[in-house]
Amino acid sequence: MPHKKYIHQPTVINDLAILIGVNLIFLIMFIQFDILEWAYHFSRQHEGLELDEWIPLGLTVALSLLVFSYRRIKELGEMAQKLEQMSLLDLLSGLANRRAGQISLLSWCERAEQSQQAFIVYQINIDKFSKVNELYGQLIGDEVIKNVGQRLKAKVPAAAQLFRWLDDNFIIVIPLNEVDTPNNFAYKIQQSINNKVMQSTLSLSCSIAYAVWQKGQTANDILYEVEDALMDIKHRNKQRVKSNLKDALTAL
Numbered sequence: 228m229p230h231k232k233y234i235h236q237p238t239v240i241n242d243l244a245i246l247i248g249v250n251l252i253f254l255i256m257f258i259q260f261d262i263l264e265w266a267y268h269f270s271r272q273h274e275g276l277e278l279d280e281w282i283p284l285g286l287t288v289a290l291s292l293l294v295f296s297y298r299r300i301k302e303l304g305e306m307a308q309k310l311e312q313m314s315l316l317d318l319l320s321g322l323a324n325r326r327a328g329q330i331s332l333l334s335w336c337e338r339a340e341q342s343q344q345a346f347i348v349y350q351i352n353i354d355k356f357s358k359v360n361e362l363y364g365q366l367i368g369d370e371v372i373k374n375v376g377q378r379l380k381a382k383v384p385a386a387a388q389l390f391r392w393l394d395d396n397f398i399i400v401i402p403l404n405e406v407d408t409p410n411n412f413a414y415k416i417q418q419s420i421n422n423k424v425m426q427s428t429l430s431l432s433c434s435i436a437y438a439v440w441q442k443g444q445t446a447n448d449i450l451y452e453v454e455d456a457l458m459d460i461k462h463r464n465k466q467r468v469k470s471n472l473k474d475a476l477t478a479l
């Protein structure tokens with residue numbers, strides 16, 4: 228059975244109210260005009276119409292339609308659930324996508340605000356990825372993205388989350404207490420990517436920026452911060468790690 232969030236509650240309440248109202252009117256009519264008694268006599272007087280067969284048949288058809296509708300509603304709910312899951316997945320890498328990340332970051336900020344437990348957002352960008360496409364073709368480029376995604380996944384602990392953000396960018400959100408030092412974690416990630424890819428001659432490197440959540444920061448604030456840091460190192464130099472660590476630690 229799909230989760231109740233996939234059932235549109237206001238229309239359910241509306242429809243139930245209408246059904247109850249209509250059935251109450253029928254009930255009053257049945258009592259007022261002795262409908263069953265009348266139907267019984269009518270069917271006796273008009274044996275040829277076979278009403279004693281048609282009426283029970285009508286009831287079983289109504290019951291069947293009820294079961295049929297219930298099963299279709301259930302199917303629709305399950306489909307909505309699957310569509311929602313698909314809308315949160317990046318089809319190429321199989322990782323959670325940017326939409327999932329944006330939704331999830333809101334909860335990270337909310338939880339951090341309540342518990343004062345900081346977290347870190349890392350943004351990882353493959354250096355000169357467009358060259359991979361140019362030299363080896365888009366399909367190999369796709370394989371590289373998948374491969375990098377798998378390497379990152381292997382480095383991400385259960386308490387953290389990994390997203391394919393955009394193009395050749397990935398985001399990792401991790402509680403601050405899950406890393407020995409934020410820089411070390413960044414270097415570990417960098418090492419796992421700065422390698423030959425898929426046993427080929429193709430070698431990759433990446434740039435990483437990170438921002439430590441500070442009290443009062445919204446999801447957008449921290450995303451701007453990490454993106455800004457990444458742009459900065461991309462413009463200056465590749466294969467670097469940049470962060471707001473000093474500011475964040477003093478603010479905690």
Ligand SMILES: Nc1nc2c(ncn2[C@@H]2O[C@H](COP(=O)(O)OP(=O)(O)OP(=O)(O)O)[C@@H](O)[C@H]2O)c(=O)[nH]1
Nearest residue numbers: 319353354355356357358360365368369394395461
């Ligand atoms: N094969 C493949 N390529 C993609 C995909 N998504 C984005 N790209 C390509 O990734 C490239 C991203 O390149 P850019 O962000 O411009 O820069 P870059 O070449 O990585 O250079 P720097 O970021 O400056 O190091 C573009 O050429 C996009 O066409 C994808 O899903 N598959």
